[in-house]
Amino acid sequence: MVAPPVGFSDDPSNDIPIRPADNPTVGDRIFRVICVASASVALVIIAATAIFLLNKSRPALAKTGVWHFFTASVWNAAVGDFGVLGLVIGTITIATIALIVAVPLAVGMALFVNEYAPPRIGRTLTAVIDLLAAVPSLIFGMWGYFAFKNHLIPVSRWISDHLVAIPFFRLSNATGKPDFTGSSMIAGLVVGMMIVPIITSVSRDVMARVPREQCEGALALGGSRWAMIRDVILPYGKSGVVGATMLGFGRALGETVAVALVLQNISYQANPHIVQHGAGSIAANIFLRFGEASPLELSALVASGVALMALTFTVGFAARRVVARTTRFS
Amino acid sequence: MTSADISSGEVLTDEASGAVPTMLRGPATARKGPRRRRRVHSVTSEVVADIQDSDDDDSPRSVGRTTSAVVVEYTLATLTAVNLVVALRMLLDWGGLLSFVVLFLVSFICFHYALVRQSSTKELAADRMTTTLIWVIGALVVASLMWIFGFVALKGVKQLRPGFLVRDMRTAGPNTPGGGVLHSMVGSFEQVGIAAAFAIPVSILTAVYLHELEGRMARAIRFIVEGLAGLPSIVAGLLIFSIWPRYAGIHAAEALAILMIPTVTRTSEEILRTVPDSLREAALALGAPQWRVVTRVVLPTAKSGLLTASILGIARAIGETAPVLLTAFDSKFMNKNPLKEPQSSLPTFAYGNIRTQSVLQNDRAWAAALLLLLFVLVLFTMARWIGARGAKRLGRN
Numbered sequence: 097m098v099a100p101p102v103g104f105s106d107d108p109s110n111d112i113p114i115r116p117a118d119n120p121t122v123g124d125r126i127f128r129v130i131c132v133a134s135a136s137v138a139l140v141i142i143a144a145t146a147i148f149l150l151n152k153s154r155p156a157l158a159k160t161g162v163w164h165f166f167t168a169s170v171w172n173a174a175v176g177d178f179g180v181l182g183l184v185i186g187t188i189t190i191a192t193i194a195l196i197v198a199v200p201l202a203v204g205m206a207l208f209v210n211e212y213a214p215p216r217i218g219r220t221l222t223a224v225i226d227l228l229a230a231v232p233s234l235i236f237g238m239w240g241y242f243a244f245k246n247h248l249i250p251v252s253r254w255i256s257d258h259l260v261a262i263p264f265f266r267l268s269n270a271t272g273k274p275d276f277t278g279s280s281m282i283a284g285l286v287v288g289m290m291i292v293p294i295i296t297s298v299s300r301d302v303m304a305r306v307p308r309e310q311c312e313g314a315l316a317l318g319g320s321r322w323a324m325i326r327d328v329i330l331p332y333g334k335s336g337v338v339g340a341t342m343l344g345f346g347r348a349l350g351e352t353v354a355v356a357l358v359l360q361n362i363s364y365q366a367n368p369h370i371v372q373h374g375a376g377s378i379a380a381n382i383f384l385r386f387g388e389a390s391p392l393e394l395s396a397l398v399a400s401g402v403a404l405m406a407l408t409f410t411v412g413f414a415a416r417r418v419v420a421r422t423t424r425f426s
Numbered sequence: 427m428t429s430a431d432i433s434s435g436e437v438l439t440d441e442a443s444g445a446v447p448t449m450l451r452g453p454a455t456a457r458k459g460p461r462r463r464r465r466v467h468s469v470t471s472e473v474v475a476d477i478q479d480s481d482d483d484d485s486p487r488s489v490g491r492t493t494s495a496v497v498v499e500y501t502l503a504t505l506t507a508v509n510l511v512v513a514l515r516m517l518l519d520w521g522g523l524l525s526f527v528v529l530f531l532v533s534f535i536c537f538h539y540a541l542v543r544q545s546s547t548k549e550l551a552a553d554r555m556t557t558t559l560i561w562v563i564g565a566l567v568v569a570s571l572m573w574i575f576g577f578v579a580l581k582g583v584k585q586l587r588p589g590f591l592v593r594d595m596r597t598a599g600p601n602t603p604g605g606g607v608l609h610s611m612v613g614s615f616e617q618v619g620i621a622a623a624f625a626i627p628v629s630i631l632t633a634v635y636l637h638e639l640e641g642r643m644a645r646a647i648r649f650i651v652e653g654l655a656g657l658p659s660i661v662a663g664l665l666i667f668s669i670w671p672r673y674a675g676i677h678a679a680e681a682l683a684i685l686m687i688p689t690v691t692r693t694s695e696e697i698l699r700t701v702p703d704s705l706r707e708a709a710l711a712l713g714a715p716q717w718r719v720v721t722r723v724v725l726p727t728a729k730s731g732l733l734t735a736s737i738l739g740i741a742r743a744i745g746e747t748a749p750v751l752l753t754a755f756d757s758k759f760m761n762k763n764p765l766k767e768p769q770s771s772l773p774t775f776a777y778g779n780i781r782t783q784s785v786l787q788n789d790r791a792w793a794a795a796l797l798l799l800l801f802v803l804v805l806f807t808m809a810r811w812i813g814a815r816g817a818k819r820l821g822r823n
Contacts, residue, residue, distance in 0.1 A: 120716070127717035131639055134631035138650045138691075139643075141684055145657075145665050152668040204563030212560050221568070227806045228571060230738065232745020234773050235795050238780055239574045242581075250522060289570060296567075320553035350658025352748040353777060379660045383748050401664045405657065412656035 145405070153399030155392060165399060171364040171381075173389070178396040180403055185366040186280065186376025187404070190355060191348035193284025193370065194291055199341055201288075202295035207325060209296075210303050222300065228293035237354030240286030245277065245358065248285060252276040252371040268369050275373035283358045283375055287351050291344035298343060302336025303329050335419045342415030346408045349379075356380035378404040495545070499554075503538035510537075531562060575799070582796025585789045594770075595758040600784035607794050609760040610775040613675055616764045617754060617771055618744050620679035625686035626736045630725075632687070633694035638720050655688035663749030675764030678754035678771065682743040690739040697731035698724065730816020737809035741802050747773035772798045 120128070157165055159176050168179025209218045209225070253276060259265040267274050276282075306329050314324040330337075355377045362381045363374035382397045382404075389397060511529045535555055542551040590606040598605025632651070636644050662684040666677050701724050709719040725732070755768040756778050772794050779791035 123717045124715050127720070128639060128641075131631050131635040132641060132643075134628045135635040135641070135643065135647045137628050138632065138647055138654060138687060141654060141687070142650050144669065145661070148665055148668045149661075201563055201567055204560050205567045208560050208564035208567075212557065213564065221564075223810065224571065226810075227803065230741045230745075230802055230806055231574075232747065232773060232798055232802065234745060234747045234776060235578055235799060236574070238776070238791070238795055239577050241780075243573070243577050247524075251524065254525070289574075292567060293571075320549050322553035322556040323549060325556070346656045350656075350660065352658070352660045353773075357777075357780070379658055379748070382660050382664065383751070386752060398664055398668060401658075401661045405661050408656045408658055409653055412653060416652070 156396035169365045173393040180400045182364045182366040183376040183378045187378050189280045190284045194288035194348040197288035198292045205296045206300035225293045229297045233354045236290040237357035241357045249276045278359045278373045280370040280375040287348045295340045295344040298340035299337045303333040306332045339419040352379040352383045356383045499541045506537045507534035581792035585793035594760045610770040610772045613769040614771040617678040621682035625683040629690035632691045637698040651688045660748040663752030666753045673755040673768040675769035678750045681749035681753050686739045693735035701727045734809045734813040741805040
């Protein structure tokens with residue numbers, strides 16, 4: 097905060113500092129009102145979100161019952177029976193797969209840009225990655241559907257053939273030719289590619305702030321570059337990486353268009369067979385069903401949106417706590 | 427040089443400094459020379475002696491050094507790995523380039539580790555292994571980024587002709603050529619423009635409230651802004667649609683503003699934090715009221731940073747698809763009025779056309795996606811350029 101200027105006073109004993117806010121002019125008052133009004137916009141948004149979304153979701157919740165809505169896995173617009181458990185699990189599955197792929201890549205990439213690449217290339221890559229973090233998810237979705245997917249299908253087939261020991265990679269017992277399109281894994285990988293630049297950009301930033309003397313100290317003590325990274329950079333950057341990961345997780349949970357494009361249609365049951373067709377996502381479901389929804393189904397979509405919001409807010413605040421705790425102890 | 431020489435503590439004088447193993451990445455340590463050496467020697471003398479024993483030349487150690495031994499290790503590991511993979515593929519009949527690359531990498535890393543481990547410490551072997559891994563990750567990420575950019579450029583360039591930019595889709599259909607994205611560009615600019623005109627001043631003033639005025643609600647507002655930053659974009663669209671259940675460009679602008687406010691506010695607050703307090707204090711000491719301090723000193727100083735934050739906010743907003751489709755929908759025709767009737771925008775145009783089976787429509791979608799990518803690229807370059815210029819100016823002062 098601004099260090100307070102010393103007050104002008106004839107009496108030296110009355111020489112207490114004044115704060116800028118102590119004797120505001122008319123201009124100050126007006127300026128303050130404008131700023132408060134602007135800051136209140138955020139309050140208005142959050143209040144409107146709570147009021148309108150809850151109000152709009154009431155008809156569907158009243159029809160199905162709140163308990164049923166959050167514990168059933170069904171979406172039948174014709175009879176007005178809705179339950180989002182399967183969608184919630186599907187959303188978390190896709191986001192988790194995305195994180196499993198993205199975090200090692202992003203941390204490796206951040207280290208590569210900061211420590212391994214020649215400085216000139218590193219600087220260029222930093223700019224490119226920051227740019228990629230701003231690339232619309234639609235473009236990732238289009239690339240995922242038209243280019244990436246075709247290369248992933250053989251991989252899915254290979255995984256389902258050779259890694260049967262792991263339950264997630266097994267195929268369901270349904271007869272017929274297995275369909276590998278529109279699986280949680282493909283959606284998760286596309287979303288993962290999307291969040292790699294986001295996580296890289298934030299964690300690279302934190303890792304670049306490690307005091308250079310500490311790194312040089314580690315090297316001067318005879319440590320190898322990996323030892324320097326392991327003992328200096330990673331402990332220092334840990335909270336930043338965790339924060340970036342949570343940011344990426346939040347993004348992955350709320351990702352809409354990329355998932356909608358890759359999945360094409362939504363499965364409302366939780367599907368444990370992640371390499372096989374049939375995956376769900378709350379955001380993509382809202383996006384795909386919105387156009388032809390009846391008022392009651394619209395209300396159910398809004399209610400699922402509230403569930404999604406609760407999910408991302410929980411992740412966001414968990415991230416804040418984790419980051420706060422790790423920074424306190426390090 | 428023996429360890430006894432070093433442990434006496436007299437060795438670390440100027441003529442012996444060449445023997446101190448350092449890897450100078452920045453000039454900082456070099457400048458602080460004498461003081462540093464005195465501090466270091468008691469801790470490191472043993473280590474230094476150790477390294478001296480194993481390394482006869484007196485040149486400084488560099489971390490990413492390439493010697494003939496390293497080249498031999500890499501070559502041997504590569505050859506062995508290739509041999510193993512070729513043999514494995516003959517035995518197991520695994521096809522595909524991907525399996526070849528993966529198998530090669532796994533065996534290469536194992537062989538390389540074993541080779542290095544033979545002649546030196548575990549530490550060094552682990553270092554070599556992670557170096558390989560991180561270079562592979564770097565190459566992988568760069569390759570996939572180039573794949574994405576290249577794919578969009580290649581697909582998009584087919585339809586991206588001058589005519590495409592000046593027509594709408596009034597006469598063109600799934601099978602009739604022609605048509606363009608003029609109406610979508612107009613829609614995108616109107617929606618993002620209105621959103622920016624509202625969200626950017628609000629965000630900057632909120633940042634001023636949070637950092638300069640530090641009002642009573644500051645903690646609560648900061649908490650809410652952090653929460654809003656995690657709001658899924660589709661929920662913003664749902665919110666606006668539940669308030670005004672009809673399609674118009676202005677509603678898309680409202681949804682985009684909700685998404686822009688938290689990001690721009692947070693970056694702006696960070697930027698206000700970089701304005702030196704001495705500037706504020708000087709202005710206050712001269713008797714300026716606070717609002718003059720903010721508008722004449724703080725904001726002008728932070729100008730380029732705030733501009734960068736705003737442009738990045740715009741770049742994020744221009745590619746948002748889901749909230750725009752929920753609030754402005756899409757249209758085949760030019761609709762210049764953002765206040766009523768559905769309005770097209772670049773992302774919804776691309777999405778609408780990519781969902782069809784028609785090749786021509788898909789090509790149009792790719793062209794729109796390429797256009798979108800170019801817009802983001804231009805905005806981003808602008809933001810960086812302004813940011814770099816501002817940083818330079820601030821540094822000179």
